[in-house]
């Protein structure tokens with residue numbers, strides 16, 4: 001558990017109920033849900049209920065939100081909190097859901113200090129001490145098809161964890177200074193490789209800046225954990241230590257017994 005994160009919590013809350021009807025919906029549409037142990041599911045149900053009931057939800061672009069959509073987003077956002085000593089995202093003012101890709105017009109950041117203007121397509125956005133904006137199409141895809149490695153909900157909520165210490169710099173609050181130094185060293189090495197030669201697991205967007213690196217790495221950590229562990233074991237270990245979860249172990253347990261045994265024995 002991450003003691004250093006705890007003080008961002010805002011105090012005791014009245015308990016809220018997890019609706020039994022959400023369970024089959026999550027089992028059907030959120031692949032990762034089916035890999036969790038009974039103990040993990042118990043905590044997830046508490047987190048999902050809290051996120052569902054305490055979040056201020058807003059629909060954008062004429063969209064209308066259903067409970068099913070909220071539950072699917074709540075469950076993915078809660079996945080990042082599962083192993084943390086944190087039951088909610090502090091200072092999250094609202095979650096704004098668009099039906100599909102958003103198109104923004106005007107001037108925007110193109111990474112680092114670069115700014116550019118024109119039309120930008122966005123799947124999501126995380127604002128410091130403000131809302132998280134998501135495309136429902138992308139959120140649904142990320143939950144149903146983890147093998148593509150992309151997940152806009154993990155991405156934007158990883159930014160929120162990164163921002164807990166006030167800076168969106170790819171380094172979330174860690175236990176102590178030596179953990180922080182090791183994190184920076186491992187992430188910087190992997191980030192430099194992505195920028196110089198690309199990566200078989202981390203898409204090029206990870207090379208935009210260290211904050212995007214952490215958000216993209218989080219997507220892959222949960223959605224393609226075995227591949228990340230194989231290609232970037234040091235990075236995988238840092239993320240496993242931060243999130244207090246081992247998604248690669250969950251996936252490996254899924255491998256059918258006969259595929260793990262020597263066929264000649």
Ligand SMILES: [Zn+2]
Nearest residue numbers: 155159212215
């Ligand atoms: Zn991002």
